[in-house]
Amino acid sequence: MNRALFPSAVTAFVKSLIVLAIVAGTAQAQDAGHGAAAAPAAKVDPAKGATLYDSGDAARGLPACVSCHGAAGNSTIVANPKLSGQVSNYVYKQLVDFTGPNRVNPIMTAYSKMLTDDEKKNVAAYLASQVPKAGAARNKDTLETGRKIYRGGIADKGVAACASCHGAAGDGLPIQYPRLAGQHQDYTVAQLTTFRSGGRKNSAPMSTLAQRMSDDEMKAVADYIAGLK
Structure with missing residues (x-):
C-alpha cells in the first residue's frame, strides 16, 4: 500500500x-x-360568522353584534352603521383597523381585539351575504345639493365626487370603498366629522376630502346617500 x-x-x-x-x-x-x-388556509365560514354575530361568545365575554347593528346588519339605531350587504373585505379591514391606533372606538376596539383573524373574516362574510333594507332621504330642501356633491363633487374646493370611489348607486368597491347606499344620515355625518377632526385616520383620501367640506355640505350628501338604493 x-x-x-x-x-x-x-x-x-x-x-x-x-x-x-x-x-x-x-x-x-x-x-x-x-x-x-x-x-390550506382556513376557509371563510359565513355560518360561523352568523352565530357569532347573533349570539356572541359568553365564555370569552364577546357581545352579540346584533344588539347594536340589528338583525342581519340592518341597524335601527342611527348612531350605529348598517352593515348588511357591506363589502366583506371592507368590514374585515375595519375590524383590523379598530385594533390599531388609526381608528378607535371604546366598544369596537375592545370587541375587535377579542376576535381572532378568522372570526373577523367569518363575520364580514356573513354580513356581506345579507340583504340591506332601504333607507330614505329626509330633507327635500338639500337633496339636490347632496346629489351634486355625490355625483360631481365640489370643484372649487377640490372635493372629488363620492360616486368615483363608492359607485353611482353607492354599492362600494372591495377593501377600500364601503357600500354607502341607505346608510343612516347621522352615522355618515359623524364619520365625515371624525375624518375632518383627525379622530379617524384610516383613510387619507377621506381625511383630506372631509377637511374641505362644511357641516351643511356633509349633511346634504349624507341625506342623499341615505336615499340611495
Whole structure:
C-alpha cells in the first residue's frame, strides 16, 4: 500500500460525506418549506360568522353584534352603521383597523381585539351575504345639493365626487370603498366629522376630502346617500 496516498483518500471520503449531508439537509428544508406553503388556509365560514354575530361568545365575554347593528346588519339605531350587504373585505379591514391606533372606538376596539383573524373574516362574510333594507332621504330642501356633491363633487374646493370611489348607486368597491347606499344620515355625518377632526385616520383620501367640506355640505350628501338604493 502506498501510505502517501492514504491521507488523501481519507480526506476525499470525508469531503464526500460532508457534501452528501449538505445536499440532504437542503432537500429536507425544501420539503418542509413546500409542506408549509401547501397547507390550506382556513376557509371563510359565513355560518360561523352568523352565530357569532347573533349570539356572541359568553365564555370569552364577546357581545352579540346584533344588539347594536340589528338583525342581519340592518341597524335601527342611527348612531350605529348598517352593515348588511357591506363589502366583506371592507368590514374585515375595519375590524383590523379598530385594533390599531388609526381608528378607535371604546366598544369596537375592545370587541375587535377579542376576535381572532378568522372570526373577523367569518363575520364580514356573513354580513356581506345579507340583504340591506332601504333607507330614505329626509330633507327635500338639500337633496339636490347632496346629489351634486355625490355625483360631481365640489370643484372649487377640490372635493372629488363620492360616486368615483363608492359607485353611482353607492354599492362600494372591495377593501377600500364601503357600500354607502341607505346608510343612516347621522352615522355618515359623524364619520365625515371624525375624518375632518383627525379622530379617524384610516383613510387619507377621506381625511383630506372631509377637511374641505362644511357641516351643511356633509349633511346634504349624507341625506342623499341615505336615499340611495
